[in-house]
Amino acid sequence: MKNICLLGATGSIGEQTLDVLRMHQDQFRLVSMTFGKNAEKAIPLIKTFQPKYIAVGDMDTYQKVKQASFSHECQIGIGEEGLIEAAVMEEVDIVVNALLGSVGLIPTLKAIEQKKTIALANKETLVTAGHIVKGHAKQYGVPLLPVDSEHSAIFQALQGEQNKNIERLIITASGGSFRDKTRQELESVTIEDALNHPNWSMGAKITIDSATMMNKGLEVIEAHWLFDIPYEQIDVVLHKESIIHSMVEFHDRSVIAQLGNPDMRVPIQYALTYPDRLPLPETKRLELWEIGSLHFAKADFERFRCLQFAFESGKIGGTMPTVLNAANEEAVAAFLAGHISFLAIEDLIEKALHRHSVIQHPSLADIQEVDKDTRGYVNSILT
Ligand code: MG
Numbered sequence: 001m002k003n004i005c006l007l008g009a010t011g012s013i014g015e016q017t018l019d020v021l022r023m024h025q026d027q028f029r030l031v032s033m034t035f036g037k038n039a040e041k042a043i044p045l046i047k048t049f050q051p052k053y054i055a056v057g058d059m060d061t062y063q064k065v066k067q068a069s070f071s072h073e074c075q076i077g078i079g080e081e082g083l084i085e086a087a088v089m090e091e092v093d094i095v096v097n098a099l100l101g102s103v104g105l106i107p108t109l110k111a112i113e114q115k116k117t118i119a120l121a122n123k124e125t126l127v128t129a130g131h132i133v134k135g136h137a138k139q140y141g142v143p144l145l146p147v148d149s150e151h152s153a154i155f156q157a158l159q160g161e162q163n164k165n166i167e168r169l170i171i172t173a174s175g176g177s178f179r180d181k182t183r184q185e186l187e188s189v190t191i192e193d194a195l196n197h198p199n200w201s202m203g204a205k206i207t208i209d210s211a212t213m214m215n216k217g218l219e220v221i222e223a224h225w226l227f228d229i230p231y232e233q234i235d236v237v238l239h240k241e242s243i244i245h246s247m248v249e250f251h252d253r254s255v256i257a258q259l260g261n262p263d264m265r266v267p268i269q270y271a272l273t274y275p276d277r278l279p280l281p282e283t284k285r286l287e288l289w290e291i292g293s294l295h296f297a298k299a300d301f302e303r304f305r306c307l308q309f310a311f312e313s314g315k316i317g318g319t320m321p322t323v324l325n326a327a328n329e330e331a332v333a334a335f336l337a338g339h340i341s342f343l344a345i346e347d348l349i350e351k352a353l354h355r356h357s358v359i360q361h362p363s364l365a366d367i368q369e370v371d372k373d374t375r376g377y378v379n380s381i382l383t
Contacts, residue, residue, distance in 0.1 A: 002027065003031045004030050008104075012203045014033075032089050035055075043064075094272060095117070098122065100203065115142055153247070154258075167253070169235070175238050214345075323356045324349065331348040348381065
């Protein structure tokens, strides 16, 4: 029996994690869970899974949960302190970090200090402070298990392999909602168009990130940290069917790929059962004859500027990826709120990157300061 803490229970990854727990109740127990504001969605989940500890985003939500009647004893916390409390509980074996944005950083570091295994779906945590999270995990001997489908694919392809034999990582990208549009056509796209992803059902922020290709950019940085591979050895290839989830090429030119129908429950479950595997009967079996053919195309930096920003920021290192992430989070929020156009997301990120003087080997305090400063700057130039 593994005891699970789920940070971000009402988001898309959170929901699918609970689905995995529901299918394997004899293997996993939910000890603690957190969510932001969606009490209507969370209360039935609390009743079903009966976690001992719950943390919520704000006072208003706290009151709503407090008023709900549960048949089991549970404590309720609020804000970042609540997230940390949920993650460091003594019984917890695995912390599933399915939070959105860099808010996941501090709870992850605290959980590592308590030697909890981390199943990481929160890519922004590694993008904003990769060297600190990685250093921490090494220091405390804690495994960071990838939940993102691409990184899970690479992780699976690397089982039994040695890092020294890797030639390159090849990350596949569906291209998002606008993969077939020209830059000119992108000028007039709407929020609704952007939220309509062809292959994956995900939250709003990551769906927009897929449309700008920033999601792939963040994944490149995430891969750099997770697998300790230089940016020069990471490539992105467009693959619109999302059947090959990523690949590893070795020095002998042999390439190992991981395939499957797109279903996030597969990589989530693998992170929870690793190094073992369990059946997942609800997911659709891959029949290649049904798919017929798979397509690949070059990921063009001029067409997908966010991908270029991510590679450049990653190579510069230090606080540059922190700026990339913070500017992106604010720009996407502004787009989703209807304040800016789709292409303005890229412009805002580019301005924030140009303005920044990088700090190499930043401390946690430097990162928090740069993150805050970048968010302030992006919001100041919105109008
Ligand atoms: Mg992904």
